[in-house]
Amino acid sequence: MSFGEGSPPEALREHPGFLLNWVAARSRNELAARLAELDLLVSHFGLLSLIAHEPGLTQQELVQRSGQDPSTMVVTLDALEAKGRAERRPHPTDRRKRAVYLTAAGRALVPRARRAAEQSGAEVFGSLSAAERDTLLALLGKVAEQG
Amino acid sequence: MSFGEGSPPEALREHPGFLLNWVAARSRNELAARLAELDLLVSHFGLLSLIAHEPGLTQQELVQRSGQDPSTMVVTLDALEAKGRAERRPHPTDRRKRAVYLTAAGRALVPRARRAAEQSGAEVFGSLSAAERDTLLALLGKVAEQG
DNA sequence: TATTGTTATACTCTATAACTATA
DNA sequence: TATAGTTATAGAGTATAACAATA
Numbered sequence: 251m252s253f254g255e256g257s258p259p260e261a262l263r264e265h266p267g268f269l270l271n272w273v274a275a276r277s278r279n280e281l282a283a284r285l286a287e288l289d290l291l292v293s294h295f296g297l298l299s300l301i302a303h304e305p306g307l308t309q310q311e312l313v314q315r316s317g318q319d320p321s322t323m324v325v326t327l328d329a330l331e332a333k334g335r336a337e338r339r340p341h342p343t344d345r346r347k348r349a350v351y352l353t354a355a356g357r358a359l360v361p362r363a364r365r366a367a368e369q370s371g372a373e374v375f376g377s378l379s380a381a382e383r384d385t386l387l388a389l390l391g392k393v394a395e396q397g
Numbered sequence: 398m399s400f401g402e403g404s405p406p407e408a409l410r411e412h413p414g415f416l417l418n419w420v421a422a423r424s425r426n427e428l429a430a431r432l433a434e435l436d437l438l439v440s441h442f443g444l445l446s447l448i449a450h451e452p453g454l455t456q457q458e459l460v461q462r463s464g465q466d467p468s469t470m471v472v473t474l475d476a477l478e479a480k481g482r483a484e485r486r487p488h489p490t491d492r493r494k495r496a497v498y499l500t501a502a503g504r505a506l507v508p509r510a511r512r513a514a515e516q517s518g519a520e521v522f523g524s525l526s527a528a529e530r531d532t533l534l535a536l537l538g539k540v541a542e543q544g
Numbered sequence: 545t546a547t548t549g550t551t552a553t554a555c556t557c558t559a560t561a562a563c564t565a566t567a
Numbered sequence: 568t569a570t571a572g573t574t575a576t577a578g579a580g581t582a583t584a585a586c587a588a589t590a
Contacts, residue, residue: 266530267424267518268443269537274421276541277414293557296415310571319559324573346566346571371414377543382536383413389525389533390416394423396524440580457548466582471550493548493589 277374284366431513
């Protein structure tokens, strides 16, 4: 079943999990399209945000915070580094570790990407009032917390 | 960014789209785990539900209703057919077309899969009250409608 | 000529296991 | 012995393009 395009099949609308996945796929596709204009993948945006939030973390720490696989982290960081948006630096006390920072270009990209994310959010959730959007966010937050 | 395990990174919680995808991935993983006990993939469950809802549709019609790619539809139906859960029959008036039906085993599987989906839903949305779940469903439905 | 279903193929995303260098 | 990072590889899941049969 491929999600997020057109409208969801009637037969499955009653399932909250299905509807959730459908809407999520649409929001994800929207976000991907917006971020593509900045030459950014969704996963790269996520990692960029993490590094911006806590610069100097090791790859292991980024792995823990993102839930990404360590090997995937290597590939993602390679890509960010190849585009000059992040850099690995030697860790001050442990030569096995690499501390990860954003470059100036990477830092400049964060607010632009954040705006793109907000625009895609506005597009997807445009049919909801501000109050409804707050309610949705609160409910999702509640579900996410009991992981 | 791999979604749905542990708890979402603080830095991204403010984005409704991100949170949505996070929760959706968790619900999807939960559903996949439940359906695996019935030897069912999520995409197969979706298609099974579609066929149960409107038996005798052609593959093209299933493609339109599901949003799946035609080539993917072939593979999915092959798998359902190999497990004796669905069957292609000749179309009465157009020899190019195949009418798709569930077998008795396929029909018997639908309520069991539906129960599994309900259980996984209860697991994921367990922290919400019934009223909150209704609200969430209504809000998601509203978002989904304006595709 | 257009449509239905099919095949072969390729691409993206992610995970597993084995390796290295350091601790 | 254990940990951080890396590499090579494989597995889902999905999409693209070309094809045969039929309309």
